[in-house]
Amino acid sequence: MERPNYTQDYDKVLRQLYNALIFLASMAVVLSAFLIYYGLTGNPFASWKKPETIAQKNTEASQTIAVAEMDERIENGIHLGTGLAVAEGFEVVRANCTVCHSGHLVAQNRATRDGWQEMIRWMQRTQGLWQLGDKEAVILDYLAANYAPQEMGRRANLNLEAIEWYILEE
Ligand code: HEC
Structure with missing residues (x-):
């Protein structure tokens, strides 16, 4: 039966630790690059605004049209x-x-x-x-x-009794 090779295991652990360190270091580089960019340009996510609701869009559009076309x-x-x-x-x-x-x-x-x-x-x-x-x-x-009430309202209703009917002559 082979004896476990502790030196090899030790190397393996060291390599893993080394890889983890490299990984953390690169994350730190990325993060600081982002922070520097952020510091220089302002919030790069500012343009990721919440999408407007359709109602908001419509109101803005109709207001623009109303003003433009008055x-x-x-x-x-x-x-x-x-x-x-x-x-x-x-x-x-x-x-x-x-x-x-x-x-x-x-x-x-x-x-x-x-x-x-x-x-x-x-x-x-x-x-x-x-x-x-x-x-x-x-x-x-x-x-x-x-915009006062109009004086000229409807004509008065016909009063049929008051009409003098006559026969048309040829
Ligand atoms: C805050 C909003 C608002 C303002 C400002 C406003 N109105 Fe109105 N008005 C309404 C609403 C809502 C109605 C109902 C509309 C409908 O029935 O479609 C209405 C209806 C009317 C009507 C129709 C009434 C009827 O019996 O059909 C008249 C006339 C009127 N308004 C005149 C005016 C005058 C004059 C002013 C300015 C002093 C004015 N409005 C300002 C909201 C307003």
């Missing part, structure tokens, strides 16, 4: 981009009333000053419209002046 021309007293009448208070209304929805939604509606105030209160109560402060009077004046 039509600033005025035709027949109507600002084409917002659909709002250009009159006293227009800029204030534009700034406060076209943020959540288009100005066309405003222009489609008609109401008395009180009616407009009610709509504003409703938006403040339920839709997160902010307090308008002293701008409110300017806005209400503008709305009441430009």
